[in-house]
Amino acid sequence: MGSLDAPDGTRLAYHRAGAGDPLIGIPGGPMQASSYLADLGGLSAHRELVLLDLRGTGSSAAPEDPATYRCDRQVEDVEALREHLGLDRIDLAGHSAGAAVAVLYAAAHPERVGRLLLINPSPRVVGVEVTDDDRRVVAEQRREEPWFPEAFAALERIWSGAATGADWEAVAPFTHGRWDADVRAFAAAGASRRNLQAAAAYYGDGGFDPADVRAALAGLTAPVLLVSGELDIQLPPEHAGEYAGLFPRAELAVLPGGGHYAWLDDPGWLVRTVTAFLR
Numbered sequence: 001m002g003s004l005d006a007p008d009g010t011r012l013a014y015h016r017a018g019a020g021d022p023l024i025g026i027p028g029g030p031m032q033a034s035s036y037l038a039d040l041g042g043l044s045a046h047r048e049l050v051l052l053d054l055r056g057t058g059s060s061a062a063p064e065d066p067a068t069y070r071c072d073r074q075v076e077d078v079e080a081l082r083e084h085l086g087l088d089r090i091d092l093a094g095h096s097a098g099a100a101v102a103v104l105y106a107a108a109h110p111e112r113v114g115r116l117l118l119i120n121p122s123p124r125v126v127g128v129e130v131t132d133d134d135r136r137v138v139a140e141q142r143r144e145e146p147w148f149p150e151a152f153a154a155l156e157r158i159w160s161g162a163a164t165g166a167d168w169e170a171v172a173p174f175t176h177g178r179w180d181a182d183v184r185a186f187a188a189a190g191a192s193r194r195n196l197q198a199a200a201a202y203y204g205d206g207g208f209d210p211a212d213v214r215a216a217l218a219g220l221t222a223p224v225l226l227v228s229g230e231l232d233i234q235l236p237p238e239h240a241g242e243y244a245g246l247f248p249r250a251e252l253a254v255l256p257g258g259g260h261y262a263w264l265d266d267p268g269w270l271v272r273t274v275t276a277f278l279r
Contacts, residue, residue: 001059004084006077008068013059014081015051018044022085023278025051026078028096028122029190031069031198033058036190037095040119041267046275047091052081054101056198069201071100071125072208078105082112091278093117096234096260097202100125104208107216115278116224119270120260121243123235124203126217127210128243132159135233139174142231147173174233177258177265186264217246224250225277229258229265251277 003013017039027034034051035058043049053060054074067073078101082090091114094102099121106113123130139155142148154170157163172187173179224247228240235243237254244250253273258265 002084003059004080006055006063006080008063008065010055010063010068010077011061012055012077012081013053015049015053015059017049017051018047020047021091021278022050022087023047023091023093023117024078024081025049026092026094026098026101027051027054027057028094028098029057029194029199030071030097030100030122030202031057031195032190033193036186036193038263040093040274041263041270043263043271043274046271047278050081050085052078054098054198056195057193062195066197066201067204069195069198070204070207071097071202072104074101075105075108078102079109079112088112089114091115091117093119094121095119097122097124100203100208103213103217106220106222107213110216110220110222113220113222116220116222116247117274117277118224118226118243119262120227120229120232120235123239123243125208125210126213126243126246128235128239130235130239134236134239138231138233138236142174145173145179147179174231175260177229177231177255177261183264186261214246218248220247221249223277225274226250226252227262227270227273228252228254229260229262230254230256231258232260234260253277 056062099118151173154167157167176183226244244252262270
């Protein structure tokens with residue numbers, strides 16, 4: 001594990017695995033410790049992974065000012081990590097909500113990005129709208145799964161605004177391409193890795209304007225790979241294609257039968273797809 005000071009003095013930790021050219025990884029959650037990314041399905045056999053624990057998560061210290069949990073305020077933490085590593089440009093990856101920081105970094109520092117990898121990214125920062133009906137179409141494809149009746153009923157209550165805490169747990173199978181014992185254990189461990197106070201502030205008011213972000217990304221010359229899952233209700237493939245279309249040099253890769261965690265659903269596919277892009 002390594003560490004550095006953010007511009008405001010907050011001590012940040014990062015974790016390294018593998019060898020080769022670095023790939024900096026930003027975790028999602030939002031605000032979940034980077035340990036859930038593991039080695040992204042074996043990607044560390046091809047690149048050195050440098051996984052940042054965002055402020056207040058994992059081994060990183062909590063900031064004095066909780067307002068700095070907002071995603072745009074964490075862009076300069078990534079820039080500080082680049083400078084700390086002595087890199088002129090970085091290959092940068094973001095998963096889920098972590099893609100917000102990665103994309104905002106690319107918008108603010110386009111000249112510092114070599115390649116940008118977005119794994120099942122949240123579309124919120126760029127204003128790609130996914131409706132409940134869009135998610136329902138994807139969810140209905142899982143109707144033959146044994147867990148479907150209970151999970152779909154919980155999903156309906158969430159959409160109606162009548163959800164309980166148990167309902168949010170019950171819909172977990174919809175975020176994965178498979179729902180076996182290993183994946184259930186992974187999902188159960190997620191809450192313990194997450195800073196809920198930080199998560200509540202992550203998308204705080206004033207953090208970004210999607211129109212401005214889109215305009216900045218239209219000028220990004222770095223190659224972009226957006227990884228989506230065929231069954232990802234958070235960013236269905238059609239909307240993933242819309243997201244990828246915001247970049248001048250982007251390609252979209254859709255994992256058949258995949259959910260929101262590509263490295264769990266098919267690690268071999270993800271490693272082959274990503275290494276081909278990074279070469």
